[in-house]
C-alpha cells in the first residue's frame with residue numbers, strides 16, 4: 001500500500017482553489033473588483049500560462065490549458081466561419097472527462113519532441129471515446145424495456161459515472177504522490193462539474209481565469225522547488241543557501257558537516273544504500289534546534305546556518321545532533337535480485353532489511369567583523385577539515 005504522502009498538500013490545494021472560486025462568485029464585491037473577463041484577456045492568460053508550462057516541461061498543465069482553450073473556442077462560436085460540424089455539448093462534456101482519464105496516466109515530457117504525438121492522440125481518443133459512449137447509450141435506450149433498472153440508471157449513465165471514476169483516479173493519485181498537477185487536475189474536474197451542472201451560478205469564463213492563474217502559480221511554485229530543493233533529501237539546496245546568505249545580518253554562525261568515510265560506506269553497501277543513508281541523515285539534521293536552518297551543500301556535505309547565534313551558543317546543539325546521528329541505528333531496505341535458487345512468489349520482490357550507522361564531523365565558525373559570507377563558510381570548512389584530522393565524529397570550533 002502506497003503511503004498517503006500527498007494527502008495534506010492535495011486537500012489544501014483543492015480546498016483553497018474551490019473556496020477562492022466560490023468566494024469570487026458569491027461575494028459580489030470581489031467579482032466586481034475582478035470585473036468581467038473578456039475573451040481576449042482569457043486567451044492571453046492561457047497563452048502565457050501555456051508557454052510557461054511548456055518552457056518548464058510541465059506538459060500536463062500545458063495540455064489542460066490546451067483542452068480548456070479548445071472548449072472555449074468551440075463554444076464561443078468563433079469557428080462558425082469554417083463551417084465545421086457542430087459538436088454537441090454532451091460530446092464536449094464527455095470528451096473532457098475522457099481526456100482527464102487518459103491524462104492521469106501520462107508523465108510530464110517535453111511537448112516539442114516525439115512525446116507530442118501520443119499527447120495529441122489523447123485529444124482524438126477523448127473525442128472518439130465520447131462518441132463511442134454516446135453510441136452505447138443510444139443502443140441501450142433502444143432495449144430500454146428489456147434492461148432492468150434502466151430508467152433508474154439512465155440519468156447517471158450520461159456523464160456522472162465517468163465523472164465519478166475519473167474523480168476516484170485523481171483522488172488516489174493526489175493521495176499517493178506529491179506532484180502539484182494532480183490537485184490542480186482534481187480541482188479543475190470538480191469545478192468543471194459544478195459549473196457545467198449549474199450547481200452554483202458561476203461564469204465559466206471567470207472560473208477558468210482563476211483556474212489558469214492557479215496553474216500558472218503551480219508551475220512557478222514547482223519550478224522554484226526544482227531549483228531550490230535537493231531532490232534526494234528534500235532539503236533546500238546550495239542555491240537556496242546562497243539566497244539566504246543575502247538576508248543574513250552581522251551576527252550568525254555557519255556549521256559545515258560531512259559524513260565520515262562515506263566513500264568506504266558506498267563501496268561496502270552500494271550507492272543506493274548510500275542514498276538512503278543521506279536521506280536519513282538529512283531527516284535527523286532537520287530536527288536541529290537553536291533556530292538552525294539546514295541545507296544540502298552538495299554530495300555528503302550539509303550546512304546549517306544559525307542566524308543571530310555565536311559558535312559558542314550552538315556548540316552543544318551541534319554536539320547533540322552529532323551524537324544522535326552516531327547513535328542512530330538506521331534501518332534500510334534493500335531489494336534482492338532473484339536467483340534461480342532463491343525465487344519468491346511471482347510479482348513479489350524480496351526486500352531485505354539491514355541496520356547500519358554512520359558518524360558525522362562538524363566544523364562551526366561564527367562571523368567575525370568585516371567577514372563576507374563566503375569567508376565564514378570557508379572558515380567553517382577549515383574547521384571541518386580539522387575535525388576530520390582529529391579523528392572524526394566530533395565538533396570543532
Ligand SMILES: Nc1nc2c(ncn2[C@@H]2O[C@H](COP(=O)(O)OP(=O)(O)OP(=O)(O)O)[C@@H](O)[C@H]2O)c(=O)[nH]1
Pocket residue numbers: 232258259260261262263264266270271272273274275278298299300388392
Ligand atoms: N550514495 C551517494 N554517495 C554520494 C553522493 N554524493 C557524494 N557521494 C559519495 O561520497 C563520497 C565522498 O567521499 P570523500 O569525499 O572521499 O570522503 P569520505 O569517504 O566521506 O571520507 P572523509 O570525508 O575523509 O571522512 C564519494 O564516494 C561520493 O561518491 C550521493 O548523493 N549519494
